[in-house]
Amino acid sequence: MRSLDEMTMRAGRLNDRVAQQIVDANKDTWYQSARIGEIAQYDLRLSDKMYSLWDGDQYVASARLEDSDRMGMSEVNLLHVDAKYREQKILSRLLWNFKSRQNRKQLVLNQIHSDDLYSIIVGGGLSRFEKFWIDQSGQTKPFDNNTINQFYSHGGLTGWRLVLENSYDLSFFPKFSPGTNWLLEDYSWQIE
Numbered sequence: 001m002r003s004l005d006e007m008t009m010r011a012g013r014l015n016d017r018v019a020q021q022i023v024d025a026n027k028d029t030w031y032q033s034a035r036i037g038e039i040a041q042y043d044l045r046l047s048d049k050m051y052s053l054w055d056g057d058q059y060v061a062s063a064r065l066e067d068s069d070r071m072g073m074s075e076v077n078l079l080h081v082d083a084k085y086r087e088q089k090i091l092s093r094l095l096w097n098f099k100s101r102q103n104r105k106q107l108v109l110n111q112i113h114s115d116d117l118y119s120i121i122v123g124g125g126l127s128r129f130e131k132f133w134i135d136q137s138g139q140t141k142p143f144d145n146n147t148i149n150q151f152y153s154h155g156g157l158t159g160w161r162l163v164l165e166n167s168y169d170l171s172f173f174p175k176f177s178p179g180t181n182w183l184l185e186d187y188s189w190q191i192e
Contacts, residue, residue, distance in 0.1 A: 019080040019114070026050070027059045037101060039093045050078075053094065060085045065098055065107075073163065074104040079117055086116070092126055095164060106165045108134070113152070121162065122148060129164040 026047075031054060033047035042053040042060050053060035061081040068075040076098065081090050098104045113121070120126065122145060131143035133151050136159055141151075143162070151160040 019078055022078060023059065023062060023080055023082075027052070030062065031057065031059070037097070039090075039097055040088075042090075044097065051094065051097075053090065055085070058082075058084075061090050061094060063094055063098075065102065065104070068108060073106040073108045074098065075110065076107050077110040079110065081116075089125075091117075091120065092128075095126065095129070099164075099166060106163055109162045109164070111161060118152070126164060128166065130166055132163050132165075133160045134163050135159045135161075 030045055030047045030050060030052040033045045033052075035043050036046045037044040039053060042055055045052050045054060049066045050062060050064050052062040059082055063079050064075075064077040066075055066077075076095070079091060095107060098107060109117075121131075124145075133141045133143060140163075141160075151158055151162075
């Protein structure tokens with residue numbers, strides 16, 4: 001039997017409620033953590049492996065980034081954007097920060113997708129990423145909007161995870177340096 005971390009599941013609004021509870025329980029700690037950069041006009045903070053975005057002292061978004069034992073990929077969990085800040089491509093900017101500023105080559109998304117994340121994926125969001133599906137054995141299949149629903153389930157195990165990558169070597173990219181270079185905070189050239 002496969003474990004929960006080996007599936008991709010659509011969880012409707014359930015994942016949003018769970019994510020909101022986690023955010024509410026931890027945002028004070030996240031806010032007090034070290035500021036490591038900016039994404040657009042938002043401060044990026046890091047607490048353990050949790051990255052969070054802040055508009056002054058207002059929570060904007062968060063995601064957990066950690067190395068995975070899955071073939072050198074980095075796993076992204078708890079993708080959450082506060083309702084007031086949605087429709088601004090914040091998720092894409094945060095993921096591009098992981099790729100270009102945190103030097104992660106492949107990102108595998110968490111196994112449970114909310115309706116909002118599913119809509120972003122199906123609606124052509126994250127378009128500058130090359131996307132493909134991978135199962136626990138390492139078998140891959142190309143991403144295609146016409147076949148996306150065969151990789152999701154509302155309650156059964158599928159064994160497939162969505163991977164985001166790009167064909168660019170971004171290891172040369174400079175790290176954040178406050179006030180030195182606007183390019184360090186700008187992601188408009190990386191997202192559509």
